Amino acid sequence: MTRSRALAAELHKTLTLPAAWAGVTVALLGSLLITVLNAYAVHADPSAVAFTAPLEVAFAAMPLGTVGATVIGVTVFSSEFTGERQITATLAAVPDRVLVLTAKAIVVVLLVAVTAVVTMPLTIGVARLMIGESVSIPEAVTRCLGAALYWILSGLIALAVTVFTRSGVVPMVVLIVNGSLVSFSLLLSKVSALGFWLPDMAGRRLFGDVPTVEGGLGVVPGALVMAGWTALLLVAAAAVFHRRDTMG
Known part of the structure; x- marks a missing residue:
């Protein structure tokens, strides 16, 4: 099977998975809902909240998209080991396992990117409409690109981790908890600077001026470190996947 046909097959397969659409829904509707709630609070009493600009309100909800990207990344691979x-x-259709994993990675990038393209302008537009203030287009574009990159890298990391486990339960729980409830990297950063070099903490400034902990890496170094972690994990995942093939 050619690369284009393998990619088309993986894309079609993913688009038929309810869990993949659940990830898209979490990113889109979750971000939109939080934006509406935050924007309503600002509109009702601007002096009672820490941020009032539409971009700040919108991007306060953007980290939730990481959860959606994680669900997509996990589902793309774990679905192969469920049911039948x-x-x-x-x-059988694509014996080259590296090609299979590459196609899945591209699908994750495409699906998360499309989700970001729809979600981010929509949330910014809703925040602007409810609050009534203007938005700097260049700043909005820059921050959207950074947040989209964070989502994409998070989805790819989730894919790589799922290759190691084959089951989606463990990576889904661990990565979602880490990304939305208790960040293990954040806790580590409280006692050691090494925490700032882990993927989620390294790339956190890609969201722009969203309030975060002091210290750590800047936007560009952080993005490079997070991308490096992603590449390393994907290479390791490809090696593990290939080794399982040769070992039968």
């Missing part, structure tokens, strides 16, 4: 174990049919 689709992985057997997948490898």
